[in-house]
Amino acid sequence: MRRILSIVGLAVLVAAGFLFWLSRPQPLPADAMAGLEGDAEHGRQVYLAAGCRSCHTAPESEDKDLLAGGQRFPSDFGTFLAPNISPHPEAGIGDWSLDQFASAVMRGVSPENRHYYPAFPYAAYARMDRQDVADLWAYWQTLPQSDQASAPHEVGFPFSIRRGLGLWKAMFVDPDWVMAGDLSPEEERGRYLAEALAHCGECHTPRGALGNLDTARWMAGAPDPSGKGQIPALTPDKLDWSAGDIAYYLESGFTPDYDSAGGHMVAVIDNFAELSPEDRTAVAAYVKALSEPAGE
Amino acid sequence: MKLWKFAIAGAAMGLGSVALAQDVSKQVKARQGQMQIVAMNLGVLGGIAKGEIAYDAETAQRAADSLVGISMIDQGPLWVEGSDTMSIEGTRALPAIWDNTSGFMEDWQAYVAAAAAMSEAAGQGQEAIGAAMRDMGGSCKSCHDDFRETN
Numbered sequence: 001m002r003r004i005l006s007i008v009g010l011a012v013l014v015a016a017g018f019l020f021w022l023s024r025p026q027p028l029p030a031d032a033m034a035g036l037e038g039d040a041e042h043g044r045q046v047y048l049a050a051g052c053r054s055c056h057t058a059p060e061s062e063d064k065d066l067l068a069g070g071q072r073f074p075s076d077f078g079t080f081l082a083p084n085i086s087p088h089p090e091a092g093i094g095d096w097s098l099d100q101f102a103s104a105v106m107r108g109v110s111p112e113n114r115h116y117y118p119a120f121p122y123a124a125y126a127r128m129d130r131q132d133v134a135d136l137w138a139y140w141q142t143l144p145q146s147d148q149a150s151a152p153h154e155v156g157f158p159f160s161i162r163r164g165l166g167l168w169k170a171m172f173v174d175p176d177w178v179m180a181g182d183l184s185p186e187e188e189r190g191r192y193l194a195e196a197l198a199h200c201g202e203c204h205t206p207r208g209a210l211g212n213l214d215t216a217r218w219m220a221g222a223p224d225p226s227g228k229g230q231i232p233a234l235t236p237d238k239l240d241w242s243a244g245d246i247a248y249y250l251e252s253g254f255t256p257d258y259d260s261a262g263g264h265m266v267a268v269i270d271n272f273a274e275l276s277p278e279d280r281t282a283v284a285a286y287v288k289a290l291s292e293p294a295g296e
Numbered sequence: 297m298k299l300w301k302f303a304i305a306g307a308a309m310g311l312g313s314v315a316l317a318q319d320v321s322k323q324v325k326a327r328q329g330q331m332q333i334v335a336m337n338l339g340v341l342g343g344i345a346k347g348e349i350a351y352d353a354e355t356a357q358r359a360a361d362s363l364v365g366i367s368m369i370d371q372g373p374l375w376v377e378g379s380d381t382m383s384i385e386g387t388r389a390l391p392a393i394w395d396n397t398s399g400f401m402e403d404w405q406a407y408v409a410a411a412a413a414m415s416e417a418a419g420q421g422q423e424a425i426g427a428a429m430r431d432m433g434g435s436c437k438s439c440h441d442d443f444r445e446t447n
Contacts, residue, residue, distance in 0.1 A: 229446040248346055252433035258338040260436035263446035269437065273430065 023166025025113050027103035036131055038098070038138025046136045048274050049197040050125070054267035055082045058148070064270065067092070068146035073119050075225055077211060078155030080119035088145035101140070102133045108169065115165035117153065118173075118211070126175040127196035172212040179218075179289065190286025193279060198272075203231045203264065220293035224263070237292045246284035247277070320379040324387050327374050330366050337362040338432065341414065345426040353419050360418035363411040363432075371404055381445050388445040396442075403439035410435040 047053070056067040069084040087094035093101070100111040108115060108122035116122065158164065178201070179191050194200045205213045206222040214220075221233030233239060241249070245256045250272040253261040261269050272280055340359040343349035378384070380391045393400045410432040417428035 224446060226446075244346065248342070252342075252430055253437040254338065254342055254429070254433050258335040258342055260433060260440050262437065262440035262444050266437040266441040269433075 019167065020163075022170050023163050025107075025109040025115055025166060027107055027109045027113065028099065030099070033098050033102050033130060033134060036098075036134035038134040038136075040135070040138040040142055042132075043135035043137070043139025045275060045279075046132045046197065047139055048271040049193055049279065050128075050136070051198055051268060051271055052085070054264065054271065056085050058146075063144065066144050066146050068148040069150050070148070073225065074227065075119065075211065077159045078153060080117055080153045080155070081151045083150035084146055084148050086146040087140055087143050088147055091147045091149055092145060093140075094145065098134060098137050101137045102130065105133055105136075106130075108165075108173075115162045115169070117155070117162075117165065118168065121199040121202050123169075123173045123213075124196055124199035124202065126173055127177065127192070129192075129196075132197075168210065168212070172210070178215050179286070179291075183289065184285070186282050186285045187289050189279070190282035190284070190289075193283050194286050198268070198283070200234070204234050217293035219287075219290050229263075233293075234287050235290050235292055236288075239287070243281065243284040243288050246287050247280040250280045250283060251277075320376055320384060321386075323374050323376050323379055324384070324389075327387075327389070330369060330374075334363060334366055338429070341418075341425055342429055344422055345429045347422070351422045351425075356418040356425060357415070360411070360415040364415050367408040367411040371401070375400075390443050390445055393443050400439070400443055403435070403443070406435040406438065407432075 053064055053067060055071055055073070056069055057064055058066070058068040058070045059072075061068065067084065067086040069082040071082045073080040073082070084092045086092035089095040093104075096104075096111060103109045104111070104116065104120075105122060105125045106128060107126065108118065108120060110116060177191055178195055179187075183191060201213055201219060203225070204219045204221060205215070206217050206220060208214050219234040221235075221238065222231050223229075224231055241256055249255060249261070250269060252273070253266065253269045255261075272283075337359040340349065340355060344351050344356055349355075375389070375393055375397075377394060379387060380389050380394060381387055382391050410428070414425070414428045414432060417424040
């Protein structure tokens, strides 16, 4: 009996040890960004497409590139507050290295080697080209600084234990593309913009019980996380806009009926309006290539 | 006897709320109507900008002048108290309109300016209309961002 107990005890210990190991923060390998020179001009395009400022400007901010933080993001797990990520050396992230920035963006790991909450869409950014991350960081140095202190997230136990996020990442972060199969070069560019940079799926895809994106119902629409209203579906069973309509919407904010965008999509369109017509057309091609969602 | 009083009071309250609902429903209809007129005319101008409708100076000017016409409607009487999403069904007008009336009217002035600019652009061809459409889109969504409920 005692032997059985000790075997069970050992098994529990091994399992706990395995989970602890599995949940460890995993920054990028030390040489991941070696030899990459950043191009600030292209970095601006990455910055717009990735939508950094849509969440990180202060609410009601006049300067759309002052990333002082403070916007609130309610969820089933608590309310997340966007931090100051301006290049201010103390209040922001100005004293980071490129390696630290790349690990934050692509792995969701802070310079203190802790997990970020996935309100920061690193699950999408994990698909980024490392050169784009280097370009983004070069552009970052040109942004204005804010000395606004970051506010803490309002997240209760057990979600306040960040180590647990490592298990969430192990289960749900997958740097492979959601849209598989043979794609045209235009659709591939659109996929990169939509799945890696613009992280469209974060709002347009429904979530499972653990806050994970339900990839079987990719872009099938979801409740608005603010609690009011619905984020529309982009899948062909629901959205019948032409590719031209989608591209024009991303440029001007006008739907085919000349209603206009509202809510968070306004910030997305402010970004996309500054991208090239080719990039907007590519995203439209990607949206038109989406599949109908799997059954409920 | 008491029951009678209750019945009368109840009926009066019922009538009162019906009367109130009828009152704001006119304003709500007028608000939504002016938005529909804007959308119909933007349909012409946007069609020209996208190259789906052949450019014709007179058609473009008529559409743009209709936008200017809407911009001249006094908005004050349309946005009455108690006609927001918290008070009635069938509107997407957020309470923020009444909490921040000056911000709301500032956004409306951006539409007024965009309509005037469109009227200038209408005679100058497809490209000028395209540029004016982008500014118009900017004014629409900046107001809808803060003051209209998302779907």
